[in-house]
Amino acid sequence: MAFVIFPVFALMALFDFPKLINDKRSREIKLLSALYIIAFALAFMQALGMEIPSLIKWIRDVILDVLKIGYSL
Amino acid sequence: MKISVKQAGYTAAAFIFTSALLTKGVYMYLRQDSWVAVILSFLVSLIFVYIYATLNKWFPSKSLIEINEAVFGKIIGKIISAGYLFYFFTLIILNARDISGFVGYILPTTPYVVIMVAFIYTCSWAVRKGAWNIASYGPLIVFVSLFVIMLNGLFLINDIELNRLAPAFTFPPIKYIAGTHLLTALPLCEIFVFFMFVPYLQKADGLGKVLFRGLTVGAAALLFIVIRDIVILGDTLLILSQPTYSVIRLIDVGDILTRVEILYAGILISLMFIKISVLYYATITAAARLVKTSSHDYLIRITGALAVIFGLSVFSAEYEHMDWTNRAAPIYSSFFIMLLPLLTLGTAAIRGLNRKNK
Numbered sequence A: 001m002a003f004v005i006f007p008v009f010a011l012m013a014l015f016d017f018p019k020l021i022n023d024k025r026s027r028e029i030k031l032l033s034a035l036y037i038i039a040f041a042l043a044f045m046q047a048l049g050m051e052i053p054s055l056i057k058w059i060r061d062v063i064l065d066v067l068k069i070g071y072s073l
Numbered sequence B: 001m002k003i004s005v006k007q008a009g010y011t012a013a014a015f016i017f018t019s020a021l022l023t024k025g026v027y028m029y030l031r032q033d034s035w036v037a038v039i040l041s042f043l044v045s046l047i048f049v050y051i052y053a054t055l056n057k058w059f060p061s062k063s064l065i066e067i068n069e070a071v072f073g074k075i076i077g078k079i080i081s082a083g084y085l086f087y088f089f090t091l092i093i094l095n096a097r098d099i100s101g102f103v104g105y106i107l108p109t110t111p112y113v114v115i116m117v118a119f120i121y122t123c124s125w126a127v128r129k130g131a132w133n134i135a136s137y138g139p140l141i142v143f144v145s146l147f148v149i150m151l152n153g154l155f156l157i158n159d160i161e162l163n164r165l166a167p168a169f170t171f172p173p174i175k176y177i178a179g180t181h182l183l184t185a186l187p188l189c190e191i192f193v194f195f196m197f198v199p200y201l202q203k204a205d206g207l208g209k210v211l212f213r214g215l216t217v218g219a220a221a222l223l224f225i226v227i228r229d230i231v232i233l234g235d236t237l238l239i240l241s242q243p244t245y246s247v248i249r250l251i252d253v254g255d256i257l258t259r260v261e262i263l264y265a266g267i268l269i270s271l272m273f274i275k276i277s278v279l280y281y282a283t284i285t286a287a288a289r290l291v292k293t294s295s296h297d298y299l300i301r302i303t304g305a306l307a308v309i310f311g312l313s314v315f316s317a318e319y320e321h322m323d324w325t326n327r328a329a330p331i332y333s334s335f336f337i338m339l340l341p342l343l344t345l346g347t348a349a350i351r352g353l354n355r356k357n358k
Helices: A001-021 A026-047 A055-066 B005-021 B022-057 B064-072 B074-104 B111-129 B131-155 B174-202 B207-238 B243-249 B260-290 B295-313 B318-350 B354-355
Strands: none
Touching: A001 A026, A026 A055, A026 B022, A026 B131, A055 B174, B005 B174, B005 B260, B022 B111, B022 B207, B022 B243, B064 B174, B064 B260, B074 B111, B074 B174, B074 B260, B074 B295, B074 B318, B111 B207, B111 B260, B111 B295, B111 B318, B131 B174, B131 B207, B131 B260, B131 B318, B174 B207, B174 B243, B174 B260, B174 B318, B207 B243, B207 B295, B243 B260, B260 B295, B260 B318, B318 B354
16 A cells, blocks of 8 residues: 555645746745645555544544533433 | 525535434434424524624625634734634545445445545545535535435335324433534534635625525425434434435335435435535635635645545544544534634624724
């Protein structure tokens, strides 16, 4: 699975970056680069079978365990 | 091209129709009384729609991001907008997970990753085409859905037992509150996301009409679905993972008309396409407006990729999904779609921004 990640992201980048570079939109390039790095790292970790943190589980833990305001079934 | 009130209203209704996937949550609380929660949540949602409409009247043609900056100032406004951006993104993740779970239920050997990538890719295509294109499918999908829902109800008429609605009003008040809160915060008031479509509406202050139309049509269909499920399934509702889909599987007209659940599955997938496309569009426009960039096209692919990555790891088991939907999700959503709009309205009124804009 991990071997698919690199070509997929390379192909996506080929569509996204050239226009921004031609238009010299440096702010957008920086933002997009940061997002690509995060997404690539997470996708690669996932493909290697590592556990990705679940945003929803974090929110759930804050609501139910920290704030203690959730419903009980 | 700008979106008409009618188009946006039906798209909002389509948005609510998808909550047929979430009815299990309210059945867990109220079983045969679940229809009470639908009516109560509709009434509560009307109050919030009025609040959203008032905000839109005070700040015509402005999206949520511009309203936050106008009301709370640059820094606090940006922090609140970033919160909304996160909320919209989590809604994409959760809905992508819902539809993958549903398709995975029909096609159990298909991996979630294949379903999610195909689905998000299709939605990204719609998002690239713009707000008008997403909304233009709304009326068609709503009318086809209503037709299929009515037709299914007609085919199941022999399985109806009205005594399954009894006994009524036997649960403790907290269960009615929890069920009403669940339906208000999750499917009904989620149409708040249409605030991001305001700049694309033909009528700059027409959000109230859009949301009212969507809420009324959506809640009416939801009420019909919930009552139909109860009178046909009774207590079996609680042991089925997809009660609404299971009801339609019962259709058998003269051994000829069977397996019509595939029609319902097609409708639900189309509705989810609308819902996720709306959320996807709201997310990327919110991000682009937040960082003040002229275009949002460059964010489409990477947002989709992130949605798939987080969507795949959102829940490790079905009980976690149920636990989230019933216990924490209403509280989480309420913060963004009830508390923050109220706070925005109150702050705008105190600062006299309503008068300034008039």
